[in-house]
Amino acid sequence: MAHTIGLALDCHHPTRLAEFWKLALGYEDEPPPPPFTTREEWVAEFASPDDDQDDGAWLHDPSGVGPKLFLQQVREPKTEKIRLHLDVRVSLEAPKAMRWVVVERKVAELVEAGGRVVGVYPEHHVVMADPEGNEFCVC
The missing domain is CATH 3.30.720 (Signal recognition particle alu RNA binding heterodimer, srp9/1)
Structure with missing residues (x-):
């Protein structure tokens, strides 16, 4: 179970x-x-x-x-990178041609809310940090 x-x-x-x-x-x-x-x-x-x-x-x-x-x-x-992170999957429902656009829109929204971009892996995912530095991915 x-x-x-x-x-x-x-x-x-x-x-x-x-x-x-x-x-x-x-x-x-x-x-x-x-x-x-x-x-x-x-x-x-x-x-x-x-x-x-x-x-x-x-x-x-x-x-x-x-x-x-x-x-x-x-x-x-917080002293080091956390070992478990969240993947915020925003593009699964989007048509393939629009998936990266959906990811970029969500990243922009989260940057506006205080998040920051840590790394970009074009057409796949963006590593971000929340306002307190906790890492997560937007994909």
């Missing part, structure tokens, strides 16, 4: 970074689990006295297909 997965991304400012990832993935804020009416209530239920997190963001794919994404606040800086 296959299991579902969720992804956790360490970052300094989860709620700010969540806006970038909602744009990148077409995701929405994940509502709190029942019986909670707010995320704050849910967090308060599970917070420990030594928990130093004061920010977090929970996102989900509104179509229910993609994994959930939890942006988790950490205090330590």
Whole structure:
């Protein structure tokens, strides 16, 4: 039996970074689990006295297909390339002749939102970094 997965991304400012990832993935804020009416209530239920997190963001794919994404606040800086990265696949539905155009449009949108281009592999993919430096690919 296959299991579902969720992804956790360490970052300094989860709620700010969540806006970038909602744009990148077409995701929405994940509502709190029942019986909670707010995320704050849910967090308060599970917070420990030594928990130093004061920010977090929970996102989900509104179509229910993609994994959930939890942006988790950490205090330590990012020191090296992460070993797992996301591939934001935007061109799969496009006709072959338009795929690179679709990729370039998404890259431009994400640069406008604070991302940066790390490397370009024409007609295949673009390596990017989000506003906190986490690498991902647009293809």
